[in-house]
Amino acid sequence: MENASKPSLPVIALTAADVPRLVDHYMQLSPGDLRLRFFGGSPTVQERRREWLTDLVKGMFKRATTQQLGIVDPTDGEALVGVASWGPCNEQPEIVDFGVSVVPAWRGQGLTLALMDQACSSAVQAGHTTMRVEYMPDNDAVKSLLRKTGQVLPMSWRLGGANASLKPYADDVQHQLELLATFLEALDLGNQPAKL
Numbered sequence: 238m239e240n241a242s243k244p245s246l247p248v249i250a251l252t253a254a255d256v257p258r259l260v261d262h263y264m265q266l267s268p269g270d271l272r273l274r275f276f277g278g279s280p281t282v283q284e285r286r287r288e289w290l291t292d293l294v295k296g297m298f299k300r301a302t303t304q305q306l307g308i309v310d311p312t313d314g315e316a317l318v319g320v321a322s323w324g325p326c327n328e329q330p331e332i333v334d335f336g337v338s339v340v341p342a343w344r345g346q347g348l349t350l351a352l353m354d355q356a357c358s359s360a361v362q363a364g365h366t367t368m369r370v371e372y373m374p375d376n377d378a379v380k381s382l383l384r385k386t387g388q389v390l391p392m393s394w395r396l397g398g399a400n401a402s403l404k405p406y407a408d409d410v411q412h413q414l415e416l417l418a419t420f421l422e423a424l425d426l427g428n429q430p431a432k433l
Contacts, residue, residue, distance in 0.1 A: 248355040251305035253298040259305065260290045262317040265340045274338050300324055306355055308348050318343040321352035323360055332367045333360045
């Protein structure tokens with residue numbers, strides 16, 4: 238379970254060039270973790286699992302509107318210890334779907350919250366109003382994350398889902414824009430000739 242503190246590790250945007258790093262990240266997850274993340278079973282043979290994940294990750298980048306985010310292990314500067322993705326829902330473009338995973342050795346350090354925070358901020362800047370998180374009923378990590386964000390968890394035997402309003406992030410973006418406007422106005426006033 239994640240704690241509430243945010244790590245000091247930056248969240249970065251990933252590109253199609255990062256497909257091998259993303260596949261390596263997912264290969265570190267157990268078959269159970271992969272089932273919870275992708276809602277289905279994965280091949281049991283490692284080589285087949287890598288092929289399956291490669292196809293899956295390449296497919297993520299085919300949707301131009303989907304954004305992939307990551308946190309890099311600072312000890313080697315390459316390995317992705319946490320990843321998240323978000324993209325508009327086909328049926329309701331104002332809603333974005335969100336998914337996240339953190340490798341076992343890095344769990345409990347706030348990476349999930351940092352990734353979700355960045356995803357929410359990015360989604361607001363792209364004009365979306367709601368983030369949807371779908372999860373398997375036995376995904377306790379996602380349930381914990383949703384509780385921390387104040388979501389009411391629905392009861393379902395097969396699949397749960399929660400919609401989180403992005404309004405707090407939109408309000409923060411609006412506040413930041415107002416501060417920037419005030420700062421720019423102050424700079425502009427400083428460049429005006431003095432009035433006698």
